[in-house]
Amino acid sequence: MTYFPEEVVEHMFDFLSHRDRNAVSLVCKSWYRLERWSRQRVFVGNCYAITPERLIARFPRIKALTLKGKPHFADFNLVPHDWGGFVHPWIEAMAKSYPGLEELRLKRIVVSDESLELLSRSFPNFKSLVLVSCEGFTTDGLAAIAANCRVLKELDLQEIDVEDRRGQWLSCFPDSCTTLVSLNFSCLKGEVNLGALERLVARSPNLKNLRLNRTVPLENLCKILSRAPQLVDLGTGSYVQEPNSEHYMKLTSAVLNCKSVRSLSGFLDVAPRCLPAIYPICLNLTSLNLSYSPGIQGNELIKLIHHCRKLQRLWILDCIGDKGLGVVASTCKELQELRVFPSDPYGGGSAAVTEEGLVAISMGCRNLHSLLYFCHQMSNAALITVAKNCPNFTRFRLCILDPQKPDHVTLQPLDEGFGAIVQSCKGLRRLSLSGLLTDQVFLYIGMYAERLEMLSIAFAGDSDKGMLYVLNGCKYLRKLEIRDSPFGDVALLTDVGKYETMRSLWMSSCDVTFGGCKALAQKMPRLNVEIINEKDQMEENPDDRQKVEKVYVYRTLDGPRRDAPDFVWTL
Amino acid sequence: MSPPLLGVVEGQGNVSLVALPPASADGSCQNNSELKERNYMGLSNCSSVDSSAISSLSEGKNSSLNLKATELRLGLPGSQSPQRDPELSLLSPGKLDEKPLFSLLPLKGGTQSSSQKVAVLGNKRGFSVAMDGFSEIKSATFNEGNWMFPAAGSDSETAHSAPQGKFSVNSGVNVMLSPRPSLNSGVKSVSVKEHSGAQPGMLKEATPVKVLQESPHTANENSHNPSAAAKNNSSAPAAKAEVVGWPPIRSFRKNTLATTSKNNDEVDGKPGPGALFVKVSMDGAPYLRKVDLRTYSAYQELSSALEKMFSCFTIGQCGSHGDPGREMLSESNLRDLLHGSEYVLTYEDKDGDWMLVGDVPWEMFIDSCKRLRIMKSSDAIGLAPRAMEKCRNRN
Numbered sequence: 001m002t003y004f005p006e007e008v009v010e011h012m013f014d015f016l017s018h019r020d021r022n023a024v025s026l027v028c029k030s031w032y033r034l035e036r037w038s039r040q041r042v043f044v045g046n047c048y049a050i051t052p053e054r055l056i057a058r059f060p061r062i063k064a065l066t067l068k069g070k071p072h073f074a075d076f077n078l079v080p081h082d083w084g085g086f087v088h089p090w091i092e093a094m095a096k097s098y099p100g101l102e103e104l105r106l107k108r109i110v111v112s113d114e115s116l117e118l119l120s121r122s123f124p125n126f127k128s129l130v131l132v133s134c135e136g137f138t139t140d141g142l143a144a145i146a147a148n149c150r151v152l153k154e155l156d157l158q159e160i161d162v163e164d165r166r167g168q169w170l171s172c173f174p175d176s177c178t179t180l181v182s183l184n185f186s187c188l189k190g191e192v193n194l195g196a197l198e199r200l201v202a203r204s205p206n207l208k209n210l211r212l213n214r215t216v217p218l219e220n221l222c223k224i225l226s227r228a229p230q231l232v233d234l235g236t237g238s239y240v241q242e243p244n245s246e247h248y249m250k251l252t253s254a255v256l257n258c259k260s261v262r263s264l265s266g267f268l269d270v271a272p273r274c275l276p277a278i279y280p281i282c283l284n285l286t287s288l289n290l291s292y293s294p295g296i297q298g299n300e301l302i303k304l305i306h307h308c309r310k311l312q313r314l315w316i317l318d319c320i321g322d323k324g325l326g327v328v329a330s331t332c333k334e335l336q337e338l339r340v341f342p343s344d345p346y347g348g349g350s351a352a353v354t355e356e357g358l359v360a361i362s363m364g365c366r367n368l369h370s371l372l373y374f375c376h377q378m379s380n381a382a383l384i385t386v387a388k389n390c391p392n393f394t395r396f397r398l399c400i401l402d403p404q405k406p407d408h409v410t411l412q413p414l415d416e417g418f419g420a421i422v423q424s425c426k427g428l429r430r431l432s433l434s435g436l437l438t439d440q441v442f443l444y445i446g447m448y449a450e451r452l453e454m455l456s457i458a459f460a461g462d463s464d465k466g467m468l469y470v471l472n473g474c475k476y477l478r479k480l481e482i483r484d485s486p487f488g489d490v491a492l493l494t495d496v497g498k499y500e501t502m503r504s505l506w507m508s509s510c511d512v513t514f515g516g517c518k519a520l521a522q523k524m525p526r527l528n529v530e531i532i533n534e535k536d537q538m539e540e541n542p543d544d545r546q547k548v549e550k551v552y553v554y555r556t557l558d559g560p561r562r563d564a565p566d567f568v569w570t571l
Numbered sequence: 572m573s574p575p576l577l578g579v580v581e582g583q584g585n586v587s588l589v590a591l592p593p594a595s596a597d598g599s600c601q602n603n604s605e606l607k608e609r610n611y612m613g614l615s616n617c618s619s620v621d622s623s624a625i626s627s628l629s630e631g632k633n634s635s636l637n638l639k640a641t642e643l644r645l646g647l648p649g650s651q652s653p654q655r656d657p658e659l660s661l662l663s664p665g666k667l668d669e670k671p672l673f674s675l676l677p678l679k680g681g682t683q684s685s686s687q688k689v690a691v692l693g694n695k696r697g698f699s700v701a702m703d704g705f706s707e708i709k710s711a712t713f714n715e716g717n718w719m720f721p722a723a724g725s726d727s728e729t730a731h732s733a734p735q736g737k738f739s740v741n742s743g744v745n746v747m748l749s750p751r752p753s754l755n756s757g758v759k760s761v762s763v764k765e766h767s768g769a770q771p772g773m774l775k776e777a778t779p780v781k782v783l784q785e786s787p788h789t790a791n792e793n794s795h796n797p798s799a800a801a802k803n804n805s806s807a808p809a810a811k812a813e814v815v816g817w818p819p820i821r822s823f824r825k826n827t828l829a830t831t832s833k834n835n836d837e838v839d840g841k842p843g844p845g846a847l848f849v850k851v852s853m854d855g856a857p858y859l860r861k862v863d864l865r866t867y868s869a870y871q872e873l874s875s876a877l878e879k880m881f882s883c884f885t886i887g888q889c890g891s892h893g894d895p896g897r898e899m900l901s902e903s904n905l906r907d908l909l910h911g912s913e914y915v916l917t918y919e920d921k922d923g924d925w926m927l928v929g930d931v932p933w934e935m936f937i938d939s940c941k942r943l944r945i946m947k948s949s950d951a952i953g954l955a956p957r958a959m960e961k962c963r964n965r966n
Binding site: 073075076077078133159187242243244268269291293294295341374399403432458483 | 823932
């Protein structure tokens with residue numbers, strides 16, 4: 001290999017994933033050097049595992065960065081608001097060292113308007129900004145991006161609460177901007193200038209993904225579709241109209257022209273009578289997201305699904321019911337990913353979907369590999385059946401809405417059911433547990449879930465043994481998050497070296513004590529052991545035996561972070 | 572007995588609820604006085620309150636011209652207040668409840684039951700029935716009729732007897748297509764059982780989104796899960812809701828869904844699937860009411876519901892109506908009505924203009940109506956004459 005000119009080796013590296021690139025850089029010094037200078041894309045799963053300066057030193061020529069901030073449980077309000085995860089230091093550092101930066105993808109990161117402004121001015125070649133579950137900015141920041149990024153191709157905002165400053169950010173895209181490929185502002189609540197939107201669409205011949213927000217009326221959707229019949233991914237705005245109206249008729253014919261749409265979403269406000277207009281699109285749909293459309297009732301959903309024979313990904317609300325899932329099972333034979341969200345998380349007992357729906361899906365959709373399923377009841381028998389029918393699961397997340405609810409038929413824990421899943425699905429990488437579970441399920445996980453990378457545990461287990469089974473058994477475990485489970489210091493401290501092989505460990509409302517956390521921090525200097533100390537929970541010098549409410553442990557090369565707020569103690 | 576407009580066979584309690592075309596509406600007020608206007612204060616125009624409902628079934632039509640005279644007639648163009656009596660005519664006497672229709676006290680805050688927080692639909696507010704009955708009515712999906720159930724037991728049984736999960740049961744339960752504020756629970760329970768043929772389509776739109784999502788289970792919920800039914804119910808789920816971060820759903824999603832559903836139930840009647848509440852004001856009335864436009868499918872239903880709702884305020888007159896109920900609305904009837912009626916129904920549309928109700932197709936009306944107003948004819952200059960024109964032209 002040393003006889004190959006460097007350009008050739010570099011070219012070969014281009015085909016490798018970032019994990020493989022990590023591997024090849026360890027082969028020899030010249031490869032390390034080559035790989036380092038040719039690496040363009042980098043993924044940093046924990047923004048505190050490494051400082052921006054260290055990243056820049058290691059990879060001097062990055063063009064695309066993916067950064068993740070808060071721990072996953074922050075999505076469910078378990079992490080205080082100002083815990084951290086700021087992008088600004090990264091943008092500042094990269095502004096100096098990565099003038100050629102083109103892409104930035106952030107998840108659970110705090111982004112301010114200043115950061116966006118700095119971003120928009122620092123990278124003349126900036127092309128793609130994707131923000132998922134971020135916070136901290138307003139439409140003013142978006143205006144800066146629109147105005148200053150001359151060759152912007154992608155602006156994608158997902159599940160973000162953006163404060164609306166009514167500044168007409170969309171109008172800030174200059175007339176010279178014709179490079180847009182993807183624009184997703186569906187999560188925005190404020191109005192946009194509809195004329196500007198239409199003009200923007202008209203001058204963006206490469207536009208493939210467009211997701212509108214609910215303030216864009218159906219009339220305008222019509223006009224937009226006629227200007228952009230090449231769309232591949234469409235998210236509707238408000239989908240309310242009188243079916244006999246002229247606008248609706250125009251929409252119907254505009255839709256017929258959009259032969260390329262493969263992904264459909266939106267419908268936050270929907271008049272179900274107008275759904276037939278999109279039936280022609282449904283024939284070729286591979287991805288459908290109706291998880292924000294409580295306005296479409298079960299039988300209307302079913303009517304729609306009947307048209308979607310090629311669906312591969314379906315996100316839906318549980319008002320589809322078991323019957324509807326049966327229709328999905330018989331219609332969508334190529335389904336790979338299914339997410340069923342609860343339309344009413346707190347309504348007790350009224351089972352919109354049950355284990356029957358899941359079983360039906362497993363029988364009909366044999367290619368299913370990714371599942372997120374919220375339901376009110378489950379049984380071991382059902383899980384065992386599902387495991388048999390679908391051995392290809394890579395992601396299996398089951399959330400029984402009632403914590404610690406047993407098998408509703410036998411009243412037994414669901415250990416056997418989940419055990420069947422991990423035993424059958426040899427490629428399982430991500431698993432979320434729920435329902436009544438004892439240490440037994442963790443024994444199964446440790447024994448069988450060999451490829452498991454991420455495990456979420458809530459209200460489960462009996463003793464430290466449970467957690468130990470997992471830590472001992474799952475070699476490739478990267479993220480372990482536990483809440484409200486009886487795991488204590490013994491579990492925490494038995495195998496401290498394990499945590500350096502993992503990205504992070506989260507434990508909240510468990511039995512670990514202050515003393516245990518201190519011991520861990522002491523033994524493992526390359527871990528940050530952060531105690532998240534909500535008000536009044538701990539005095540200045542807490543007793544070692546006091547239980548810790550929330551602890552977040554992660555490996556890091558750069559020691560305790562300097563931006564930790566007062567309530568976070570890094571031991 | 573004048574034929575029930577709703578195609579009901581009297582006395583058998585088999586009802587198929589059919590939206591009546593306006594033309595077939597019976598113009599006369601005097602027929603079928605069985606169903607009396609019940610005002611929300613529990614003061615019936617009839618001497619006897621509930622059992623009269625039964626007895627009056629078999630009575631002749633002409634019992635209370637006077638009473639009819641006090642009924643509100645909106646004189647909606649092209650439609651006629653249909654007889655509501657047919658519904659009562661469905662009653663099997665045994666079902667009727669003997670308890671007083673209304674307590675004299677309006678329900679506090681519109682909640683029907685101490686054990687539940689219910690999305691109160693406009694036309695139910697203030698019609699308190701014996702509160703004790705309510706504690707048995709767990710299902711807040713009985714929104715339409717909750718407040719009217721003094722005898723929860725009968726309702727529960729009825730619901731029990733219905734097959735589980737059958738939508739038809741729920742249709743009867745959930746929605747009174749022509750809301751009858753004055754009906755007692757007995758009537759309601761009958762309608763629960765009887766309206767199995769009710770049109771699901773309409774009902775779907777009628778029930779609020781949240782409710783509907785549980786509708787297939789109302790029958791069950793009624794029986795065994797007190798707080799399960801209503802999404803708005805806060806008693807049992809309150810405990811669950813206290814677990815922080817559970818269920819594991821992103822706040823963004825929770826907030827968005829909550830907003831969307833809230834919009835559907837919102838009091839200012841924002842358009843959207845589910846209930847569409849609009850305020851109804853009447854000139855001279857001390858307070859306003861609210862109606863869910865989605866529970867009706869035609870103008871006449873709305874009109875008759877409003878008439879009932881506001882009848883207590885009416886000092887309208889009806890002309891003599893000699894025609895039997897069976898006949899189509901004749902021009903003379905209409906004219907009589909319009910002439911005789913003191914009130915005109917108008918609405919404010921999206922642009923803020925006050926329009927006469929009845930001109931546009933129903934669906935279009937729903938989409939554009941922001942609020943309703945029952946206007947005195949004398950004020951309705953420029954609005955009402957149009958209907959009069961039509962009348963005159965026909966004649």
